[in-house]
Amino acid sequence: MKIxxxxxxxxxxxxxxxxDGVPVCAVQEERLSRRKNDAAFPLSAIEWCLDxxxxxxxxxxxxVFYERPMLKFDRILTCxxxxxxxxxxxFPQAMKSSLGEKVxxxxxxxxxxxxxxxxxxxxRHHQSHAAAxxxxxxxRRAAILTTDGVGEWAxxxxxxxxxxxxxxxxITQLREIRYPHSLGMLYSTFTAFLGFAVNExxxxxxxxxxxxxxxxxxKVRRLIRPAPDGAFELDLDYFEYHTTAARSYSARFVxxxxxxxxxxxxxxxxxxxxxxxADCAASVQxxxxxxxxxxxxxxxxxxxxxxxxxxxxxxxxxxANARILAESGFDRLFVPSAPGDAGCALGAALYxxxxxxxxxxxxxxxxxxxxxxxxxxxxxxxxxxxxxxxxRVDEAALVEGIADDLASGRVVGxxxxxxxxxxxxxxxxxxxxxxxxxxxxxxxxxxxxxRDEFRPFAPVVPLEAADRYFxxxxxxxxxxxxxxxxxxxxxxxxxxxxxITHVDGTARLQALDREMSPRLYALxxxxxxxxxxxxxxxxxxxxxxxxxxxxxxxxxxTFLRCGIDVLVAGNTRVTKKTRPQVSSSTEASTFVxxxx
Amino acid sequence: MRSARPLVRPTRFDxxxxxxxRWIWSDARRRVQKLxxxxxxxxxxxxxxxxxxxxxxxxxxxxxxxxHAIDELRHGALxxxxxxxxxxxxxxxxxxxxxxxxxxxxxxxxxxxxVDDESDDTMLAFLHLSEKAxxxxxxxxxxxxxxxxxxxxxxxEILHDETFxxxxxxxxxxxxxxxxxxxxxxxxxxSRLWKAYLRVAVALAGLIGGLLLIVQxxxxxPPFAWMAKRALRREPRGWAxxxxxGRDAMKRQY
Numbered sequence: 001m002k003i004x005x006x007x008x009x010x011x012x013x014x015x016x017x018x019x020d021g022v023p024v025c026a027v028q029e030e031r032l033s034r035r036k037n038d039a040a041f042p043l044s045a046i047e048w049c050l051d052x053x054x055x056x057x058x059x060x061x062x063x064v065f066y067e068r069p070m071l072k073f074d075r076i077l078t079c080x081x082x083x084x085x086x087x088x089x090x091f092p093q094a095m096k097s098s099l100g101e102k103v104x105x106x107x108x109x110x111x112x113x114x115x116x117x118x119x120x121x122x123x124r125h126h127q128s129h130a131a132a133x134x135x136x137x138x139x140r141r142a143a144i145l146t147t148d149g150v151g152e153w154a155x156x157x158x159x160x161x162x163x164x165x166x167x168x169x170x171i172t173q174l175r176e177i178r179y180p181h182s183l184g185m186l187y188s189t190f191t192a193f194l195g196f197a198v199n200e201x202x203x204x205x206x207x208x209x210x211x212x213x214x215x216x217x218x219k220v221r222r223l224i225r226p227a228p229d230g231a232f233e234l235d236l237d238y239f240e241y242h243t244t245a246a247r248s249y250s251a252r253f254v255x256x257x258x259x260x261x262x263x264x265x266x267x268x269x270x271x272x273x274x275x276x277x278a279d280c281a282a283s284v285q286x287x288x289x290x291x292x293x294x295x296x297x298x299x300x301x302x303x304x305x306x307x308x309x310x311x312x313x314x315x316x317x318x319x320a321n322a323r324i325l326a327e328s329g330f331d332r333l334f335v336p337s338a339p340g341d342a343g344c345a346l347g348a349a350l351y352x353x354x355x356x357x358x359x360x361x362x363x364x365x366x367x368x369x370x371x372x373x374x375x376x377x378x379x380x381x382x383x384x385x386x387x388x389x390x391x392r393v394d395e396a397a398l399v400e401g402i403a404d405d406l407a408s409g410r411v412v413g414x415x416x417x418x419x420x421x422x423x424x425x426x427x428x429x430x431x432x433x434x435x436x437x438x439x440x441x442x443x444x445x446x447x448x449x450x451r452d453e454f455r456p457f458a459p460v461v462p463l464e465a466a467d468r469y470f471x472x473x474x475x476x477x478x479x480x481x482x483x484x485x486x487x488x489x490x491x492x493x494x495x496x497x498x499x500i501t502h503v504d505g506t507a508r509l510q511a512l513d514r515e516m517s518p519r520l521y522a523l524x525x526x527x528x529x530x531x532x533x534x535x536x537x538x539x540x541x542x543x544x545x546x547x548x549x550x551x552x553x554x555x556x557x558t559f560l561r562c563g564i565d566v567l568v569a570g571n572t573r574v575t576k577k578t579r580p581q582v583s584s585s586t587e588a589s590t591f592v593x594x595x596x
Numbered sequence: 597m598r599s600a601r602p603l604v605r606p607t608r609f610d611x612x613x614x615x616x617x618r619w620i621w622s623d624a625r626r627r628v629q630k631l632x633x634x635x636x637x638x639x640x641x642x643x644x645x646x647x648x649x650x651x652x653x654x655x656x657x658x659x660x661x662x663x664h665a666i667d668e669l670r671h672g673a674l675x676x677x678x679x680x681x682x683x684x685x686x687x688x689x690x691x692x693x694x695x696x697x698x699x700x701x702x703x704x705x706x707x708x709x710x711v712d713d714e715s716d717d718t719m720l721a722f723l724h725l726s727e728k729a730x731x732x733x734x735x736x737x738x739x740x741x742x743x744x745x746x747x748x749x750x751x752x753e754i755l756h757d758e759t760f761x762x763x764x765x766x767x768x769x770x771x772x773x774x775x776x777x778x779x780x781x782x783x784x785x786x787s788r789l790w791k792a793y794l795r796v797a798v799a800l801a802g803l804i805g806g807l808l809l810i811v812q813x814x815x816x817x818p819p820f821a822w823m824a825k826r827a828l829r830r831e832p833r834g835w836a837x838x839x840x841x842g843r844d845a846m847k848r849q850y
Contacts, residue, residue: 033712034647070850082828084821085814092809096802106849121846157838175835227834264632264680356846385655545639553650561666 001357002059004049005349006109007066007128007341008041009102011199014338014421015045016346016370017053021353021362023136025052026370026421028342030547034554037200038547041101041108042345048372057113064352066344067125069105071152073098075179083243090245121356123348125151126312129339130171132347133311134161135354136364137334143303144171145296148184148312148340149199155182156312158295160303167360171351180242181233183288184314186224189239189248190284194277195261198248199313206319207455209285210504211269212278219256220287230298232291267454289320296328306331311347315339316423318486318508325475325485332475335484337368338422346370346421367516368426368482371419372550376570379415379552383567389575395519398571403526406434406536410565411448413541415555416519420548424483425540426510427460427520429548429555431564433537435459438498440537447563450544458483458508459500460538462524466511469493469535480511499537510538606732606739618740625686627747628679635675641726642668647711648719654772657716660764664723667757678750717773721784724765729788731758 005016008029016026027049029035029042050057076094080087101108106120123131129146140163147156159173179185187205188198196204223238238256241248254260261267261277268274296308308330315321315335325333336343353359376392383390393401402412412432420426431448433440435457445453459469466472466480471488479485486508489501500507514521528534541555542548543562549555552569559567559576567574606614620626642665649661711719738751769777 034643034650064846068849074850078824081817081821081824084817084825088810088813091813092806095809096805103849118847122849123846154838159838173838175837177834178836229834231834233833262683264676264683266680352846356843382655382658386659546643551650557646557650557662557665560662561669 001061001353001359002053002055003349003352003357004046004060004063005066005128005345005347005352006042006046006063007345007348009039009069009105010341011037011039012340012342013039013042013045014342014345015042015049016349016421017049017055018346018349018353019053021359023346023350023364023370025049026338026346027372027419028338028421028547031371031419031550034547036545036547041112043112046113052372057115060113060115060119062119062121062352062357063109063113063115064121064123064348065105065109066123066128066341066348068122068152069103071124073103075150075153079180079242086243090243093245121352123351124154125344126154126157126176127171127173127351128344128347129311130157130159130161130173130309130347131351131354132336132343133309133315133334133339134171135169135347135350136336136366137307137309138363138366139163139307139309139332139334141305142307142309142334143299143305143330144173144309144311145292145299146311147292147314148182149188150179150182150185153178155179155184156295158299160305161309163361168358169354169361171355177231180236180239181231183224183232183291184312185239185241185248186234187284187288187314187317189241189253190280192248193253193257193260194281195263195265197263202313203316204452204455205281206285206317207502208267208278208281209319210282210456210502210506211454212275212280212282214282214286215279216257216283217286220283222256223253224287224291226294230295267452269454285317285319288314288317289323292320293323293327296324296330300329307334308332309334311336311339311343313340315484318484319506321479322473322476322485322487325479326473330475333479333485335479335482336422337420337424337426337482339484340423343422366481368420368422368424369418369428369517370421373418374415374428374552374555374569376552376572379556379567379569379574380572382553382556383572383574388577391573391575392571393573395522395571398568398573399519399522399526401573402432402523402566402568403530405566406432406523406527407530409434409440411444411563413555413559413564413567414520415541415549415552415567415569416517419550422482423540423548424510425538425548426482427512427517427538429541429550430460430520431539431541432460432523433499433539434531435497435500435535435537436531436533440499443563444499444537444539448543449539450562454503456502456507457500457537457539458510459497459535460510460512460520460524461535462521462528463511463513465528465534466509469497469533470507470509472511477511480509481513481516483508483510485509493533496533497535500535606735607729610732610736614736614740617736621737621740621744624682627744628682628686631675631679631682631747635672635679637672638668638675639672642666642672644711645723648714651712652716652719654716657720657768657772660768664761664764667761671754671757674750674754678747681746717769717777717780718784720765720769720772721777721780722787724762724769724781725784725788727758727761727765731755731762734758 003018007014014028017024027045029045030038032044076098080091106117109120110117126146130144134144142161144159144161154176157173157176161171163169187202191202191205192198224232224234227233238250238253240250380390414430414432416428420428441457445451469490486506488505489497489507494501512521524534540548549558565576645661646665649658652658734751734755738748741748773780
């Protein structure tokens with residue numbers, strides 16, 4: 001059975017193909033269109049998936065959309081009605097946005113792919129999150145907690161999943177918390193208040209939290225309070241996201257927390273405003289963690305299960321994940337590589353296969369590499385044409401050479417195999433560097449990533465060595481598989497791991513399994529032989545504001561625009577010789593003319 | 597060597613609009629907003645050109661596009677930095693919201709070019725005209741900003757680059773399409789005109805549609821709003837049960 005999953009229209013659209021119960025491929029539209037968080041209908045992603053599966057649209061048994069568009073429209077319209085007459089400004093915008101394309105998903109899919117409408121199915125948004133979390137996790141039975149900004153109406157759901165002995169699968173969602181009461185929206189409101197981009201920069205709030213003290217927890221608790229039945233509810237007087245599209249927090253919110261940060265002003269932690277913003281971030285982070293831990297603890301008590309699958313955009317919060325693992329009573333916590341909406345494309349397809357069509361469960365490969373493969377001949381061609389130093393070497397020599405580069409302080413753009421699904425670079429489209437010094441962190445922020453100096457970098461370490469450098473609780477290895485947890489760097493190693501140790505002594509580490517990425521594993525070993533510490537800084541291969549690179553030529557253009565010293569794609573290695581330098585004065589036209 | 601002043605002569609249309617531009621730029625808040633908006637446009641344009649560099653099969657064009665993209669991204673940063681340095685002079689610390697560029701952007705980000713589907717000659721013709729238009733307008737901006745030397749300097753610096761961009765795109769267009777480059781330029785001019793018309797039409801339709809929806813909002817919605825608010829009061833707090841659905845549930849959109 002061939003099933004295509006699609007997520008689109010809000011943020012991070014994607015497509016995934018499942019054939020005979022096993023994922024074949026999945027890719028986010030942004031990686032192909034090169035527009036970060038591309039929310040457009042993912043036509044390029046769908047075409048690539050069908051090409052990869054060597055299928056025509058007619059061959060598909062079903063196309064599954066990751067949510068129910070009319071139910072979502074119901075929520076948008078109902079909220080506009082409830083906020084009458086304050087919603088008069090946002091109403092036209094909401095209607096135009098929804099009625100343009102978003103509610104006609106069946107027709108859009110049918111017209112783009114030419115598949116009959118009867119083949120188009122819909123899951124609920126949190127059903128897709130739950131399926132993406134549970135059906136990709138190597139567990140037989142698990143509790144499931146999904147939480148994000150909002151789906152149709154649900155913002156958080158709890159339930160459980162089971163793989164039965166007869167091969168059938170059950171995913172049971174027990175109950176949900178509904179919009180406008182939302183943990184994701186609470187966090188996003190602070191994201192906006194702190195001058196960051198909503199639905200994109202929430203991780204910056206988490207990073208900033210490390211610099212602050214949770215001195216405003218009591219104030220944040222005025223915004224979110226426990227409901228009598230163990231759920232939570234927001235005091236909506238502090239918010240405006242449910243009534244207007246212009247601003248997510250109200251004047252009362254500003255009265256409580258002070259003026260918001262102007263997005264164009266840098267954060268200076270030496271100033272009182274800078275400290276206030278860091279404290280705000282630390283406080284909302286603490287409240288988010290406490291709330292999630294409380295919910296997870298209740299779910300553990302209710303289900304008696306030892307595994308928890310976590311899905312939804314909030315599951316990208318590695319600090320909260322680590323606390324859930326440590327304090328909720330669950331032994332293992334599974335977070336997929338793409339817990340946000342992009343992963344819903346895969347979740348929706350798997351849900352349709354296992355639950356709607358009732359197909360027997362199949363083991364899903366436990367890796368995030370579902371995207372296009374890198375073509376090293378492409379890199380070789382373009383770099384040679386530009387007169388760069390290009391070497392094609394065998395794998396062993398390449399790994400040893402790159403280990404030498406890293407040990408001598410060079411920064412390496414690393415492209416290997418298939419692209420990751422999800423926001424983390426997990427070793428196939430990464431920028432690698434020595435993790436030893438804070439100078440390297442500063443260099444990467446300043447010359448390569450062009451981003452705020454408070455942003456931390458993540459480490460990658462062989463699975464077997466992780467416990468030596470990081471304080472991992474039981475189950476921590478699993479959480480670190482896809483870089484989903486933030487853990488403490490052992491104090492005795494912090495001086496030697498300055499580039500990846502955050503100001504609060506933590507790091508969002510990836511514990512690398514040899515089978516998952518053998519070449520990077522070999523590189524870590526080779527680097528460890530040289531330096532004695534097999535830990536590398538691993539950050540996504542992109543520049544600020546751009547999606548992670550996909551093709552070799554995209555890696556090459558990124559390599560030329562920043563301070564990366566060496567670029568690797570497959571067995572091809574390029575050492576930076578020159579950057580394209582053309583003066584913008586009159587002699588430029590001479591250069592142009594001479595090249596023609 | 598850099599000349600002191602790039603030799604770009606504004607079009608008659610831009611010269612005619614100089615008093616309007618002078619008025620727009622005279623206010624600090626509008627100035628900041630314009631700079632922010634230009635920053636976004638230049639950055640978007642830079643990404644489009646970067647994309648063109650990544651997909652072209654012509655090595656020389658790839659190098660030139662890359663240089664061009666780096667310039668555009670740097671222009672975006674220059675505009676943002678200048679806006680940020682002006683912000684403390686504003687009375688309120690909140691980000692300004694005025695936008696005076698909804699029809700006439702400074703660069704080419706608003707022209708909605710589908711880079712992946714364009715041939716090199718179409719891309720070059722489009723870029724040449726965009727750069728020329730931007731240079732013409734930036735020259736007017738620089739001239740009306742004489743009293744603000746740092747902002748004027750930003751435009752001056754960018755104008756140098758725009759002159760280079762105008763030149764190289766024209767030279768390369770003649771190289772890649774020696775027989776038809778003039779025709780390409782005319783087609784690009786017509787395309788820009790058509791897109792400008794579409795932008796006006798879409799903006800107008802949006803305005804009319806918005807007004808109609810606001811009328812409907814106040815005429816038709818009040819009774820439904822009353823019912824929705826009444827229903828809200830009866831809605832239970834906390835957890836909501838998720839009903840078990842039948843086998844056909846996935847066929848529904850609601």
